[in-house]
Amino acid sequence: AQRVTQPEKLLSVFKGAPVELKCNYSYSGSPELFWYVQYSRQRLQLLLRHISRESIKGFTADLNKGETSFHLKKPFAQEEDSAMYYCALSQRNSGNTPLVFGKGTRLSVIA
Amino acid sequence: KAGVTQTPRYLIKTRGQQVTLSCSPISGHRSVSWYQQTPGQGLQFLFEYFSETQRNKGNFPGRFSGRQFSNSRSEMNVSTLELGDSALYLCASSIRGPTTDTQYFGPGTRLTVL
Numbered sequence: 118a119q120r121v122t123q124p125e126k127l128l129s130v131f132k133g134a135p136v137e138l139k140c141n142y143s144y145s146g147s148p149e150l151f152w153y154v155q156y157s158r159q160r161l162q163l164l165l166r167h168i169s170r171e172s173i174k175g176f177t178a179d180l181n182k183g184e185t186s187f188h189l190k191k192p193f194a195q196e197e198d199s200a201m202y203y204c205a206l207s208q209r210n211s212g213n214t215p216l217v218f219g220k221g222t223r224l225s226v227i228a
Numbered sequence: 229k230a231g232v233t234q235t236p237r238y239l240i241k242t243r244g245q246q247v248t249l250s251c252s253p254i255s256g257h258r259s260v261s262w263y264q265q266t267p268g269q270g271l272q273f274l275f276e277y278f279s280e281t282q283r284n285k286g287n288f289p290g291r292f293s294g295r296q297f298s299n300s301r302s303e304m305n306v307s308t309l310e311l312g313d314s315a316l317y318l319c320a321s322s323i324r325g326p327t328t329d330t331q332y333f334g335p336g337t338r339l340t341v342l
């Protein structure tokens with residue numbers, strides 16, 4: 118069964134400090150990993166997907182198959198990064214399969 | 229482009245009643261997914277419709293059902309409501325599906341069951 122674990126419910130960092138939001142997954146096949154974000158009073162939206170290998174708003178995430186992790190990182194946190202972050206997984210190369218979401222981590226960036 | 233819209237935004241029902249929620253996807257999007265969000269369980273997948281066919285289904289009882297119309301609008305229905313059905317119900321649309329394309333979420337319908 119697929120499972121996504123985000124071990125931290127809340128992460129507080131100071132502005133300018135590095136950020137790492139942890140995501141571990143359990144899946145025996147080839148995964149497709151995503152990070153979604155929800156800013157205050159806004160809709161849930163896609164932040165990035167591992168297959169794109171892109172940096173969005175300074176965030177990057179690398180898939181580590183050995184550690185089954187997909188941690189989200191940013192070198193210097195900004196106040197506007199404060200939001201709820203969700204890691205999600207689906208099956209790769211199996212057409213369109215449902216996303217399994219982690220329970221989320223609330224990031225609070227302190228000025 | 230207009231975003232994903234959901235109606236109603238808030239709903240209060242009593243146990244045993246049934247409810248229908250509506251989702252209008254972004255124009256051109258053929259895939260609509262539904263999720264239940266609760267503080268305890270987080271975001272859980274309910275089902276996905278593509279071109280009027282249910283393509284995937286989550287692990288929810290048969291009281292939860294849905295359908296999609298030819299214009300891609302989707303409805304979900306919950307019959308015989310239970311207190312535990314109180315949640316935020318989110319729908320999301322994408323062109324072909326959430327794995328291959330960006331999924332856009334609606335604002336949600338907040339259902340309270342008394």
